[in-house]
Amino acid sequence: MMKTMDKLEEDVEAIEVALLTEGIQRRYGFDFRDYSYPSLKRRIMKRVVAEQLPSVSALQDKVLRDSACMERLLLDLSINVTSMFRDPAFHVALREKLIPSLRTYPFIRIWHAGCSTGEEVYSMAILLHEEGLYDRCRIYATDINESVLEKARGGVFPLSAMQENTSNYLAAGGNSVFSSYYTANYDNAIFAPWLRENVVFAQHNLVTDAPFNHFNIIVCRNVLIYFNRELQERVLKLFCGSLEIFGYLGLGKKESLKYMSIAPSFEVVDEPERLYRRVAA
Amino acid sequence: MSTAGDQSRAVRPRRVRSLSERRPVSLIVVGCSLGGLQALQVILKGLPAGFQIPIAVAQHRHPKSSEVLAQHLQRSSTLEISDAEDLQPIESGHIYLAPANYHLVVDRGSLRLSVDDAVQYSRPSIDVLFDSAADSYRQRAVGVVLTGANTDGANGARRIREHGGLILVQDPKEAEAPVMPEAAIAATTPSAVLTLVQITEYLTDRLEYEI
Numbered sequence A: 001m002m003k004t005m006d007k008l009e010e011d012v013e014a015i016e017v018a019l020l021t022e023g024i025q026r027r028y029g030f031d032f033r034d035y036s037y038p039s040l041k042r043r044i045m046k047r048v049v050a051e052q053l054p055s056v057s058a059l060q061d062k063v064l065r066d067s068a069c070m071e072r073l074l075l076d077l078s079i080n081v082t083s084m085f086r087d088p089a090f091h092v093a094l095r096e097k098l099i100p101s102l103r104t105y106p107f108i109r110i111w112h113a114g115c116s117t118g119e120e121v122y123s124m125a126i127l128l129h130e131e132g133l134y135d136r137c138r139i140y141a142t143d144i145n146e147s148v149l150e151k152a153r154g155g156v157f158p159l160s161a162m163q164e165n166t167s168n169y170l171a172a173g174g175n176s177v178f179s180s181y182y183t184a185n186y187d188n189a190i191f192a193p194w195l196r197e198n199v200v201f202a203q204h205n206l207v208t209d210a211p212f213n214h215f216n217i218i219v220c221r222n223v224l225i226y227f228n229r230e231l232q233e234r235v236l237k238l239f240c241g242s243l244e245i246f247g248y249l250g251l252g253k254k255e256s257l258k259y260m261s262i263a264p265s266f267e268v269v270d271e272p273e274r275l276y277r278r279v280a281a
Numbered sequence B: 001m002s003t004a005g006d007q008s009r010a011v012r013p014r015r016v017r018s019l020s021e022r023r024p025v026s027l028i029v030v031g032c033s034l035g036g037l038q039a040l041q042v043i044l045k046g047l048p049a050g051f052q053i054p055i056a057v058a059q060h061r062h063p064k065s066s067e068v069l070a071q072h073l074q075r076s077s078t079l080e081i082s083d084a085e086d087l088q089p090i091e092s093g094h095i096y097l098a099p100a101n102y103h104l105v106v107d108r109g110s111l112r113l114s115v116d117d118a119v120q121y122s123r124p125s126i127d128v129l130f131d132s133a134a135d136s137y138r139q140r141a142v143g144v145v146l147t148g149a150n151t152d153g154a155n156g157a158r159r160i161r162e163h164g165g166l167i168l169v170q171d172p173k174e175a176e177a178p179v180m181p182e183a184a185i186a187a188t189t190p191s192a193v194l195t196l197v198q199i200t201e202y203l204t205d206r207l208e209y210e211i
Helices: A003-027 A037-050 A056-065 A067-078 A086-104 A121-128 A146-156 A159-171 A229-243 B006-011 B035-048 B066-076 B126-140 B154-162 B179-187 B196-205
Strands: A108-113 A136-142 A157-158 A182-184 A188-191 A199-201 A215-220 A245-250 A266-268 A275-278 B021-024 B027-031 B053-059 B078-084 B093-097 B103-107 B110-114 B141-146 B166-170 B192-194 B207-209
Touching: A003 A067, A003 A157, A003 A188, A003 A229, A037 A056, A037 B103, A037 B110, A037 B126, A056 A067, A056 A199, A067 A146, A086 A121, A086 A159, A086 A215, A086 A245, A086 A275, A108 A275, A121 A136, A121 A159, A121 A199, A136 A146, A157 A159, A159 A188, A215 A229, A215 B110, A229 A245, A229 B035, A229 B141, B027 B035, B027 B103, B027 B126, B035 B066, B035 B110, B035 B196, B053 B103, B053 B126, B066 B078, B126 B141, B126 B154, B141 B154, B141 B179, B141 B196, B154 B166, B154 B179, B166 B179, B166 B196, B196 B207
Parallel strands: A108 A136, A108 A215, A136 A199, A215 A245, B021 B207, B027 B053, B027 B141, B053 B093, B078 B093, B141 B166, B166 B192
Antiparallel strands: A157 A188, A182 A188, A245 A275, A266 A275, B103 B110
16 A cells, blocks of 8 residues: 555656646747656756745646746756857867868858857857858857847857867867957956857747758757657757758767667768768658 | 675675566666776676666766776676767666766666756766656666765665665775765665675676566
């Protein structure tokens, strides 16, 4: 008897999380139902503690009636950690394996999906500038979360991060002086406005929104890891349909197409750096 | 291993247990930090070639460390050892390491990664891994807390116990850094406190793989 009661007890949290995401979807339209459970649960529990609530059910009660609470939860659920030239080897691979063929393109459309606060978008702009391609590029940088996009548009990052960023920049094959791209102002590094001249920051929800253009490159790093398998498959299909034939897809360091049913539509450009190229529908 | 008493226990003739005496287990999760590499090697060397239960390891490591950790550990084992990838299926006879700068979690048969904030200054975090193992596998999860100089893993160990799983803790007297095993012992009632050799025996003799 005790054992069965315990088992019932244990299932409650998973039920609560499912009810909360269902409620959010119906009330606000944000769809977290197909997010990866372990990470989703951790983030929700963090908000439960921060709101000083006893349970996920109590959070559900509050979120459905209080949109400010929903805003805070949305931040918890949607912010992804990012930094400039994150994984330098990925950027080296971009320089060595993508840039040579991009030189033949008259115009290059890039979609950076899930750009968060924009650090990797500025990194990409710097890389393209140094390769002499930035003037013919347009980068569409999207995220589900409007407040991180606001930050990205500002291009102001903590000065304290610049030491790490500089070493990443150099390891990523940077061939200029990193500090020439920003001006230091108190605790902030303000990035040069020309770096976002060819960038469009816009809200886009990978889970619910339709494709909006055709691209030569799609970069989506450390976003898919928060989705369950079905949602990853769906989003990858969206990417595939949004890429030109022979367009490139760049994923996060530990995200691979190899467990995905869409894999045959792509060829591997660089497996360790997760660079792929669309070869079929 | 460190004292004569431990040695004599380690060479005691082992009773072969029938299958019905073994506990069905789906996954072993291991957490370690300072001194963990050496401790892991002792355990890996002791596991037999046909050891079936998959093992997921959160060893604190430098954010920029490469996959040489897996290659290095591979020398101690015939089981397949690799850094975990997102959505990789959990397979029998495999040992998966949390990659540098990622949290490793398990989700009913698959490995998942995240770049969420560090927990207790650690990414990978042992608590995060153990917590997910408790959620996914309940009484079929076994957690092993080894040497380490911080308290990561204590909360996760408690969660595994609360969900009916087993927790084995390295004897703090034997551990290179006793803080981590001591914290786990303080946070919960471990199923057993053992030397590394005894932990290996426990895993080999008393558990049975069941998906």
